[in-house]
Amino acid sequence: MASHGTSHTVDWVESRWGKDAVARVVRRTPITHGYSSQSVERLDLLVEVGDGSTADLAVLRKHATAAEVTALRALRDVTDTRAPALPELLADGNDAAGPWVVLPFYSGSTLASEAEVCDDVLQSLAVMHVRHVNVTLPNLPVVDRTWWDNGFRHVDRRLSELLPTASEPAPLHEALDLVRRVRGEPLLVRTPERLSRTLVHGDIHANNILAGPAGSKIIDWGAATLGPAMLDLANLVSPDSPRFEVYADAWEASAGRALDPRLVNVEYQWATACVNIKYLGFAAHHLGGDAVRDMLERAQRALDALARSGA
Template identity: 35%
Template structure:
């Protein structure tokens, strides 16, 4: 770890002095994240300082090469120092600002069919590992509450870990750099923050997260985003809906209760039911398990 204030001073073009620092709290802020106010000449500049996470560092480097995005700027990698973004987190159901849609569209377009170094790839092995992590929470919920909903969900997720429809979709769909977790709590004002869950995945992943929190107007995204042919777009939509509901199922098991777990597992199951025919339409009728 270097003397980050000196490194940031070189980046900002003048000596800086730490004026104050305080932990950030509320929402889902991770432990060890601070707001630090720096004095530069006659200005006070707030920054966010957080423990270094290699994926987030890699993601911030990848986002920095994309023009016209609204996201924090990385000032130093270790510890991770980011420019401060003003604003309150959006609430579930709030409209997503057009600038956030444009940020996603431009990142998705720039990294379409490319690989950002240091960012994990969503493939069949990644999906299986996600299912295993989700199973820990579901089985814990079953043991804690005795609710049959948790056991039912665990049984389905265990089956889905090797589901041929998921494998076929991931083999077929192009990947790009995805934020991975663009829920409303990571929308501050007109910016998209917290890229620590970034991954190389089909772009529909980010869209499915936003759709899951309420009706959205994606028109600003569609103007600039890479477009897929209709049959392939249908595969991406259903894959993403299933993926996202499994992705957040562990959180639901820990915090939201059996009714929400049931709703989410049913949504994922219905998306998988639609994914099979969508894959067949893309592959000239070849069944998904043979793709």
């Protein structure tokens, strides 16, 4: 987009206000949140419409991964009004620093915990999952054996890097032991091969959900993946909780059929093990030994439940 104070015309401005509309950047505000190092800024725009009127608009511009661009483009295919928490992609392109996207600036704050997730998030995820069952999307990783190998190598490397300076080395040793013990575990590697794949956000947690006056928005789609839908639910609600019915009802309304409880249980236990193993390095660095041990317990319980399910 143009530098401060200059004018430019872009497709999404024209589509919304007409072919003669021009957007002028009147203010740029860098934004820092979460743990991402990607450049993010708020742009306050003055849109000059062809009839002489003007409109103020705030947007978010950020550099993104190719996967994030692909996922945000795919969200345009979700037209169901029961998915209000999905963000709108206004524009995307490339510059010297790589791919970038422009989204509306959604006001609000991230959740204090996953327990605060609202119905609109669960409903939006259900609708998105139904819309993209077994689709093929370029630039998105697929949950397969290679995905697992890469994930385990990353967690192993991160824990090994943290271990020499850890104030609590015992939990990290326990985490490394689990990671190395289950790296080739067939229950983890083969179970998703028997499950449907869909577009998943891939990193759903409290810091990636904005709650604002107009409702919730799911942000930061850089970890988007093609995989089992329960990857997006494992951090939020369990299938035996009343809150899960919000997701299940939206899924059924969108798909025209109910979820299979047995498959949901298998998929959820697999996803719970996956999510807790995946974030062990993050927990060791940012949350401490107690959090690491809690995640190890959750991962092991999920693996035990998966084994009992006969998956």
